[in-house]
Amino acid sequence: MSKTETIVFTGGGTAGHVVVNLALMPEFIEEGYDIHYIGSYEGIERELIEGMNGVTYHGIATGKLRRYMSLENMKDPFRVFKGLLQARKLLKKLKPKIVFSKGGFVSVPVVMASRLTGVPSIIHESDYTPGLANKIASNFAKHVLTTFPETDNHLPEKKAVNIGAIVRNELFEGDPDKAAQFTGLSKDQPTLLVMGGSAGAQSINQAVREALPQLLKHYQVIHLCGKGKYDDQVKQPGYVQYEYVTDELKDLLALSDLVVSRAGANSIFEFLALRKPMLLIPLSKQASRGDQILNAESFKKRGYADLLEDESVKAPTLIEAVNQLYSQKEQYHENMTSYQPKQTKEDVINMIIRTMK
């Protein structure tokens, strides 16, 4: 296979539908492949990918999965159809050897277009059960790579390949000294990282801010609160907040002893790979399809995490759960040590290369 071949990546809507692409693309760029990304005009994928060295970004029209009534819902089929035509035109022009999709609504027309133009595609699903976009797209794809082994039961027969988590290399290169310098916190204090998912979580933010007087007696707190959720009224020594971090995340994780987080699949597998004991507060069933609850329950069952329901997150329950997690951190470390992804990133890269037409 000549290295000047083209690969198209797609996926978006949330950071969780981009990160695996971020982990894989640099490997192919280094090998000399021509990398293109098809995302939406204005989703987070554009922010995370456009401007990345070695990747050309193409925006297309996309519908959205809303869980509420809106006039916009009626326009979505037309947007998806427009996206399909745009994706087909792009694939005809770029002539990729493969399409790799991380899911999210923008990816559906791209995977459908790959089938229409005879380009093989591989999908990645990181949640315990597949999202609607991947469920639809799986009908047009050659393989669906899964993170949780249980996910394979929810996918078309013979398409699922359980590989385990794909984590960005850079996350293993964190430096606590750099984090201490960036945050102004001490390098030698127990440190708690709070992360409400890529968009932040109001219930977690509120409970953490209310619990601060107690938490700060024992821990320093790094709070990733989500875009637009920074609260400049909350200022205390030992507490720092950021809406969203990119390059600094690896250092912040290296400084942290414990994590309190939503149960987005990519985040929790990153914490697992870095052996960070975690308290998971999954997004409720009212606000989602319940995938995070299944992710979190599976981690609790395996002894990697403790679990608190979103409805019961209040300052006292949070403080109690964090203290308990800290007191049992060695046990969590031990449980997490046994986790090894089924396939390495190199195995996955080789599978992608083997599937190229």
Ligand SMILES: CC(=O)N[C@H]1[C@@H](OP(=O)(O)OP(=O)(O)OC[C@H]2O[C@@H](n3ccc(=O)[nH]c3=O)[C@H](O)[C@@H]2O)O[C@H](CO)[C@@H](O)[C@@H]1O
């Ligand atoms: C509300 C919603 O739809 N959530 C879904 C979304 O979550 P979400 O987009 O939060 O996805 P994940 O937790 O899977 O991934 C978030 C990614 O963002 C990174 N990160 C986060 C904060 C930050 O400041 N900097 C940073 O780089 C994390 O390290 C991680 O790699 O996709 C996940 C994967 O399909 C699903 O499990 C979630 O249910």
